[in-house]
Amino acid sequence: MPEQLGWLDGWWASADYDVAREVLQRGVGALLCLAFLQALGQFRPLLGEHGLLPVPRFTARVAFRDAPSLFHLRYSDRLLVVVGGLGVGGGAAIVVGLPQAGPWWVTTAVLLVLWAGYLSVVSVGQRFYAFGWETLLCELAFLAAWFGSPAVPVPFLLVLAARWLLFRLELGAGLIKWRGDPAWRDLTALDYHHETQPMPGPLSWHAHHLPRWWHRAEVVGNHVTQLLVPWLLWLPQPLPSVAGGVVVLTQGWLVLTGNFAWLNWAAIVLGAAMVSDDVWRALVGGLAPGAGSGAVPPPVPVPYLVTATLVVLLLAALSVRPALNLASRHQKMNANFEPLRLVNAYGAFGSVTRRRDEVILEGTLADRPGPDDWREYAFRGKPGDVGRRPPQVAPYHLRLDWVLWFVPLGASGPWIPRLCERLLEADPATLRLLRLDPFDGARPRWVRMRLFRYRYTTRDERRRSGDWWVRRELEVIVEPVRLSPRPGGGLAR
Known part of the structure; x- marks a missing residue:
C-alpha cells in the first residue's frame, strides 16, 4: 500500500482551513488550560476526599460505564493535582504550538490525553460540573484532536463535523428558547435576563436599564442568530464564514453583559474556526505561507486518512439522537447521550427567571x-x-x-x-x-x-x-x- 495518497488532495483534503485548524486547536488548548487550572483551585474543597460531594462516595455507587473516569481506579487529592498539572501543561503546549510542530499523531495524542483527563474530572464532578460548557469542552477537545498538525491536510469531513457542532450549539439554544418560555416569543425575555442571570457582570446593570425597544431588538437578534444564521453553515463559502462571524459578534455581546464561564469563549473559538483562509486573507491581509485555497495541501498519509475517516463515521453514527433531539417537541437541554460525551445536545435559558x-x-x-x-x-x-x-x-x-x-x-x-x-x-x-x-x-x-x-x-x-x-x-x-x-x-x- 502506498504511504501517501496524493490523488485525494482534490476532494478529501482542503487547503482553505489551515488558519481554522490553528484557531480551533489553540483556542481549545487555552480553554483546557483554564479548565484544569480551575480544577486545581476548586475541585478538592468541592469534590475531594473531604469535599462537599466526595468523589470516593460517588464512584462507590456509580459504575465506570456510566461515568468513565480515571478516578474510578483510585481517587486521591494528590492524584487530582497530578491530573490538573498535566492538563495545564498540555493545554499550554497546544496554545504555543509545541505538539503541532511534530507528526500529526503527536498533536492527536496530546489532545486525546487532555480530553480523557478532563472527561475524568467532569464524569465525577456531580452537581459542581453539571454545566453545558463542561460537556462542550469535552466534545471540542475530542474533535480538535483529529485535525492533526500542519504535517497533514485538513480533512473537509472534519470541517463539516465542526460545523455540525456549532450548528447544534446555536440552533439548540435557539429552539429551546422558542419552545420553552413565552417570554422569548413575546420578546420580553431581556426585560428580566440581565437582572436575574446567574452571574451578572460589570455592565449588566447598565444593560438592564437600556430602553425596552433595545431589549426587544436583543431578543429578535437572538432569534435571527440562533434560529436562522446556523443554516448558512451548510452553504458554500463565504456564507459559513459569515455565520461564524455573526456568532463571534453576538457572543462578544454576551461576554460584555454576563459571566457564563467559558461558554461564550468556546462559541467564539468555534465561530472563528468557520472562517476560511480566503476570508481571513481578505480581512487581515497576509497569512502564513501555504495558507489559503491557492496552496497545494500536503499529501495524505494512509494512517491519517483511515483514522480521520473512521472518527467522522463514528461521530455521524452518534449524531442520530442529538439530531432527533433538535427536532423533538420535548427537546432536552445540555444532554449527553453516551458517557464519553462525543456528540451532545446544547441549549441555554429555555426558561427565564423573573425574580x-x-x-x-x-x-x-x-x-x-x-x-x-x-x-x-x-x-x-x-x-x-x-x-x-x-x-x-x-x-x-x-x-x-x-x-x-x-x-x-x-x-x-x-x-x-x-x-x-x-x-x-x-x-x-x-x-x-x-x-x-x-x-x-x-x-x-x-x-x-x-x-x-x-x-x-x-x-x-x-x-x-x-x-x-x-x-x-x-x-x-x-x-x-x-x-x-x-x-x-x-x-x-
Whole structure:
C-alpha cells in the first residue's frame, strides 16, 4: 500500500482551513488550560476526599460505564493535582504550538490525553460540573484532536463535523428558547435576563436599564442568530464564514453583559474556526505561507486518512439522537447521550427567571446570638453586598457561586449541610473559595442560611445611595446550626 495518497488532495483534503485548524486547536488548548487550572483551585474543597460531594462516595455507587473516569481506579487529592498539572501543561503546549510542530499523531495524542483527563474530572464532578460548557469542552477537545498538525491536510469531513457542532450549539439554544418560555416569543425575555442571570457582570446593570425597544431588538437578534444564521453553515463559502462571524459578534455581546464561564469563549473559538483562509486573507491581509485555497495541501498519509475517516463515521453514527433531539417537541437541554460525551445536545435559558433570589450565608461568634451578632460571608462572584458592583469573573468559573444560584430554584442536596459544617470548622480550603471570611479564620459558633429577594437599583436610587442592588429578606432556609458535641461530629441545632 502506498504511504501517501496524493490523488485525494482534490476532494478529501482542503487547503482553505489551515488558519481554522490553528484557531480551533489553540483556542481549545487555552480553554483546557483554564479548565484544569480551575480544577486545581476548586475541585478538592468541592469534590475531594473531604469535599462537599466526595468523589470516593460517588464512584462507590456509580459504575465506570456510566461515568468513565480515571478516578474510578483510585481517587486521591494528590492524584487530582497530578491530573490538573498535566492538563495545564498540555493545554499550554497546544496554545504555543509545541505538539503541532511534530507528526500529526503527536498533536492527536496530546489532545486525546487532555480530553480523557478532563472527561475524568467532569464524569465525577456531580452537581459542581453539571454545566453545558463542561460537556462542550469535552466534545471540542475530542474533535480538535483529529485535525492533526500542519504535517497533514485538513480533512473537509472534519470541517463539516465542526460545523455540525456549532450548528447544534446555536440552533439548540435557539429552539429551546422558542419552545420553552413565552417570554422569548413575546420578546420580553431581556426585560428580566440581565437582572436575574446567574452571574451578572460589570455592565449588566447598565444593560438592564437600556430602553425596552433595545431589549426587544436583543431578543429578535437572538432569534435571527440562533434560529436562522446556523443554516448558512451548510452553504458554500463565504456564507459559513459569515455565520461564524455573526456568532463571534453576538457572543462578544454576551461576554460584555454576563459571566457564563467559558461558554461564550468556546462559541467564539468555534465561530472563528468557520472562517476560511480566503476570508481571513481578505480581512487581515497576509497569512502564513501555504495558507489559503491557492496552496497545494500536503499529501495524505494512509494512517491519517483511515483514522480521520473512521472518527467522522463514528461521530455521524452518534449524531442520530442529538439530531432527533433538535427536532423533538420535548427537546432536552445540555444532554449527553453516551458517557464519553462525543456528540451532545446544547441549549441555554429555555426558561427565564423573573425574580432574583439569593442565598446569603452568615455566621456568628456569639453563644447566644442576637440580631446584630451575625456576619455575612462574601462570595467572589455572586451578589451579596448591595454596594458591590458585579465583578467580571468569566471565563473563570466560580462553581460554588453558580450552584448557590440554583438553590432557590429547588436544587438542594447533601452538599448544603456539608458546606455549613466546613464553615463551622473554618476549613481553609473551603474558605479560599470565598472572597471574604468575616472571622479571619476563627471558627464561628453558629452559621445559618437566609434567602433574600434582589433587584437592581433604579437610576435615581443608584444616584442617591451608590448601591447596585436593593434587597429584602424572604425567609431563613437553614436555621442556625453548630457543630455537634457528640462523638462523630455533624451538625446540631
